[in-house]
Amino acid sequence: MSLSTHVLDAQRGLPAVRVPLRLEGSARGGWQLIAVSRTDDDGRAYHDSSAVSAPGAYRLKFDTASYFADQGVKEFFYPEVVVCFTVSDPGAKYHVPLLLSPFAYSTYRGA
Numbered sequence: 001m002s003l004s005t006h007v008l009d010a011q012r013g014l015p016a017v018r019v020p021l022r023l024e025g026s027a028r029g030g031w032q033l034i035a036v037s038r039t040d041d042d043g044r045a046y047h048d049s050s051a052v053s054a055p056g057a058y059r060l061k062f063d064t065a066s067y068f069a070d071q072g073v074k075e076f077f078y079p080e081v082v083v084c085f086t087v088s089d090p091g092a093k094y095h096v097p098l099l100l101s102p103f104a105y106s107t108y109r110g111a
Helices: 064-070
Strands: 002-009 020-027 030-038 044-047 056-062 081-087 093-095 098-101 104-107
Touching (some): 030 044, 056 098, 081 104
Parallel strands (some): 002 093, 002 098
Antiparallel strands (some): 002 044, 020 030, 020 056
């Protein structure tokens, strides 16, 4: 299985570079940290098959407060964005894009 994300800054019209993020999996009624990363110069981050190897619930936590601070944005509404999703086929490709601005965000399952 492969898991990727692409974060775009809708206000600037550019990739959101160096956004800190955490990949977590559901375990025993709580969440377990699987990986920590940042988006690259194109706003992308990738996790290989060892990161998500079983069906279940997972989430990506985007540290948007740090990203906005790095961009000099002083006022924003969402200090973090958490996208929960279900993996039904660990052999499939999962892509979770995030379109971000200081006062809104949207996401979907990409291809």
